[in-house]
Amino acid sequence: MARIKSWVTTTREDVGPHKVVRMVPPDEAAVNAGVTWAAAAVPRHYVSADEIAAMLRELGKPEAAEVLSGKLPVSKRTRSGELGEILGTQYVARELGYRMIARLRWKDSRDMPMRGDDLLGVRLVDDDKLEFLKGEAKSRASLSTSTLDEAETALLSDHGLPTPHALMFVAARLREVGETELHVKILAAQLRARIRPSDVLHLLFTFSGNNPLKLLRNHTNAYTGKIRRLGVGLQVPEHQAFIRRVFEKVICDARAR
Template identity: 60%
Template sequence: MGRIRTWVTFHREDIGQHELVHMSADSTTVEDGVEWAAAAIPRQYASGHEIASVLASLGKANAAKYLLGKVPTGIRARSGELGEIIGTQYATRELGYRMLARLRWKDSREMPMRGDDLLGVRLEKGGSLAFLKGEAKSRAYLSKTTLNEAETALLREHGRPSAHSLSFMASRLFEMGDTDLSNRIKAAMLQNRIAQKQVTHLLFTFTGNNPRKILREHTESYTGRVRRLVVGLQVHEHQEFISNVFKRVVRSARTR
């Protein structure tokens, strides 16, 4: 799967110690974006190994039924989760953080999960951990109210990842066999207080309107001590894009 920059144009600017990235898709690339996003979705809800196991034991129709039973059907849930999925891909492929496909562990396909929207970890030279704490917002029109909601969430726990999110990630990594990284996260939680300088905030927005001006103003007014990366993905036909992505997912699941 390619990087998001294969179907968007990038504009980057520094705002003090912080960074603003505006990504936009036009009419010539939006279909590439639909294909890219649809390809990212299935493994956010179930691992390739799990789907292959269902396919082998119960057949194609049941494998499709199993996967689609995890995918939300409501417009609001689809919008929010697609924003989170694209944000996860951005953090993984553009920033190099280890991220979880946390939607695999949802209690209900229509209900949001607890904890930070996005949590990433990266092992730095010398063995220290760098953490990414993120909020993802998907709106047809981005407003100050939405940004204030994200701000409130990012500043909880003095800007550090929540204990719930850290524990969740450490447990999932342990189950997946990455015991070293799991133990490092547990040590950071239990023995070494995570310093704010180890954390980067990611405020990721997915919108129909151009978010650059409002994101710049929001970042200029930010007075927190944690470095912030603010990313705005703009797709003009926001709602149509979401609908087309999930239609593609459903069609692919039933025909593969």
């Protein structure tokens, strides 16, 4: 699958030791490409590729499409928040190279929020050392300072380190897919208190209709902690229409498989 940068124009700047990134589609053709890109990513965050293949094989297209549709959120607010999380997850995995889990597959109900860190990534460095990404994803038609403050509270929980619940969740999912070495290393790092602030990157990922650059710049500049910060803002002026089009295309594509 292509990376987000295939349909956006990117601006980067340093804010002290931290970084801020703004991404925006340059024209309508790029917005259309973004809808197609996001619609291709969304199903795999709710249903695994193996499960989709099994449903198609055993049930056929109409029934498989119905199962997928039943897992997608229906409220505008939940769709907005979960698409923001999906976009953030894709960014962390494809642009930053962290191992990510599509955690929305384990929701209790399609319109119920999940607990824990929105984004938790891990990668192995030098065959032994683990690096973690702790992130919050916020989706708003009009991004505001109060929304960033809300994300800040979550990022600073547990002294800014990944929450134990999120770590155990990710470790368990990795074990289930056979990544036992990474599973054991995460558990060891958590249980033996080996995760230090220097091992963590904070990500504040926003998806909004308005320009997030100044807000992210000011918010990052005000941060006085020691954990590295990355602020990333994806701006799609047609924010609400973009979300609606993405989920409509997901359902349409499922029925056309």
